[in-house]
Amino acid sequence: MAPAVEDHHPPDDRRRRFEEIYEANRVQILGYALRRTADAQDAADVLAETFLTAWRRLDDVPRDGRARLWLYGVARRVLANHHRGERRRSALAADLGLRLRTEAAEPDRNLADVGPAFRSLSEADRELLTLVGWEGLDHGEIATVLGCSRNAVRIRLHRARRRFARALERANASPAGRPLPTAARIPNGEHP
Numbered sequence: 001m002a003p004a005v006e007d008h009h010p011p012d013d014r015r016r017r018f019e020e021i022y023e024a025n026r027v028q029i030l031g032y033a034l035r036r037t038a039d040a041q042d043a044a045d046v047l048a049e050t051f052l053t054a055w056r057r058l059d060d061v062p063r064d065g066r067a068r069l070w071l072y073g074v075a076r077r078v079l080a081n082h083h084r085g086e087r088r089r090s091a092l093a094a095d096l097g098l099r100l101r102t103e104a105a106e107p108d109r110n111l112a113d114v115g116p117a118f119r120s121l122s123e124a125d126r127e128l129l130t131l132v133g134w135e136g137l138d139h140g141e142i143a144t145v146l147g148c149s150r151n152a153v154r155i156r157l158h159r160a161r162r163r164f165a166r167a168l169e170r171a172n173a174s175p176a177g178r179p180l181p182t183a184a185r186i187p188n189g190e191h192p
Contacts, residue, residue, distance in 0.1 A: 025068050050075040113171035120167050125160035
């Protein structure tokens with residue numbers, strides 16, 4: 001039986017090296033992120049993602065004085081991903097706002113009731129409905145995200161939609177017998 005192949009860096013050495021890199025560079029990388037994001041929480045997320053990458057790729061981090069430059073490169077890519085996500089979210093919100101303004105043809109319908117009705121749902125129902133409506137995921141994709149079966153997603157989504165419809169009726173956003181405007185309908189979760 002062949003002896004087990006040993007890692008060339010014992011776990012304690014890896015941890016110690018990572019901690020040294022973190023302590024030596026945390027303030028500079030955080031400052032870099034703070035100057036390039038809208039708020040401190042976004043900067044903290046960039047910092048965390050940068051050092052998570054450093055931990056995962058610790059053997060790629062230069063051992064000479066270039067570790068900070070390597071971390072700046074990682075932070076730059078993390079920021080680029082962050083800004084792309086922000087642009088997608090902003091474009092989606094603008095598109096939804098435009099649709100709500102142009103497609104809500106009935107002036108007596110109060111779409112302002114949709115937000116409070118949605119917020120009255122449980123966190124699980126809101127998450128499920130936003131995975132369908134905002135993220136555009138189908139039942140299989142949602143099942144992967146939530147760690148359950150497609151059938152469980154189908155059942156939970158059906159129930160969440162019913163609860164949302166009842167909340168809308170309570171808020172007078174959808175008077176009995178009258179459908180919601182197209183822009184406020186919840187899609188069925190399947191891609192065309």
